[in-house]
Amino acid sequence: MRQADVEFTVRTDLALEEREKVQGSEIPGIRMREWEKEETGIRVTEVAVCDERGEKALGKPVGMYLTVEAASLAKKDDDYHREVSEELAGLLRGMLKEHGLETEKMGRPVRTLVVGLGNPEATPDALGPKVLEHLQATRHLELEYGTDFCRKHGYPVLSGITPGVMAQTGMETAEIVKGIVQETEPDAVIVVDALAARSAGRLGVTVQLSDTGIQPGSGVGNHRSGLTEETLGIPVFAIGIPMVVGAAAIVYDTVGAMTEVLREKIGCDVLEKDDEVMEAEDSDRDRNGEKKRKSREKKLEILRVEESYELVKELLKPDLGPMYVTPHDIDERVDFLSFTISEAIHEALFRTA
Known part of the structure; x- marks a missing residue:
């Protein structure tokens, strides 16, 4: 290790x-x-x-x-x-x-x-x-x-x-x-x-x-x-x-909280714009909302757990790692x-x- x-x-x-x-x-x-x-x-x-x-x-x-x-x-x-x-x-x-x-x-x-x-x-x-x-x-x-x-x-x-x-x-x-x-x-x-x-x-x-x-x-x-x-x-x-x-x-939890805020505040706005583009390009797309919901779920994975953890390690390296x-x-x-x-x-x- x-x-x-x-x-x-x-x-x-x-x-x-x-x-x-x-x-x-x-x-x-x-x-x-x-x-x-x-x-x-x-x-x-x-x-x-x-x-x-x-x-x-x-x-x-x-x-x-x-x-x-x-x-x-x-x-x-x-x-x-x-x-x-x-x-x-x-x-x-x-x-x-x-x-x-x-x-x-x-x-x-x-x-x-x-x-x-x-x-x-x-x-x-x-x-x-x-x-x-x-x-x-x-x-x-x-x-x-x-x-x-x-x-x-x-x-x-x-x-x-x-x-x-x-x-x-x-x-x-x-x-x-x-x-x-x-x-x-x-x-x-x-x-x-x-x-x-x-x-x-x-x-x-x-x-x-x-x-x-x-x-x-x-x-x-x-x-x-x-x-x-x-x-x-x-x-x-x-x-x-x-x-x-x-x-x-502490930083790990902060990144997690930040991720949720990004998902709720930023992600939704981006997704709405993406949905408009997708609707313009494909007028035959099913408009019952199910496909758009699945697209949102995929795109809302802005920062996965592993990515958050890697970001924490980079931010703390090398001085704050062993700090309590x-x-x-x-x-x-x-x-x-x-x-x-x-x-x-x-x-x-x-x-x-």
Whole structure:
């Protein structure tokens, strides 16, 4: 693969955006449904990758991907968006049950390790570490007061770690987490990370929850060892919010919008003139409108998707290709969104304890 191809890949961590990119209402190996809560305005989309066909179509591992979209997340809320926390908690609780992680079934509190991925020194990447700052760890209570303490008080056995990034520690995140899992023996891992989106409109207002783990740094092209059930030996759930969007994606979407405007505003005028010429040259042409409609449809392909993408690559080359963009108020957003995620984790785990 050429360097240019790597630099101008329009990346996204969201399964929903990968699904939107694939044409066709029915895709083999993919199941999708969506619903909306009218009272809260929260929209939930479930994308299930069922088999290898779905993996190939979306480029995502087999598993469940739940996307919560809430426009209210764009604004600061004194209650830290409790309605979103409760919705996320319910979805996370459902995933835990599907994997048999219930106190009733296990006869003891669920032992969970929460991992806050990201660089706390880089604000758009600090979501994971910020969530860990608000986490109410309880594992030390079990160690100090005995194994029945958490069960009697309805607490989960909850621990957390912020492993940092490789440039800081000299170690892969997966190496650190594997060591902790082997030593503390949790039943499950919840990974929290900042994601990359394809659409700027989804920054900070979309939360993805999955049961497939996570590939640290994949959204911005930094491929690291994955944190998955295959690598850790226990279920791994991932919670993420997109905080950055590639410059290529922004320009790509702009070209798409421009194309639609050209089709609607310019294309129609040109086509009307072409139709007049065609009618003058061939008076016997069928005038029922069907042939003119087909001609319009062909000529309205002013900029195809591939042509748009090639134009984006030429415009961005060579300086803007690897650039990522984040909202101007990212520091404030990370602060209050980290509370929203931590409260969702508390709500899900303390209720299942």
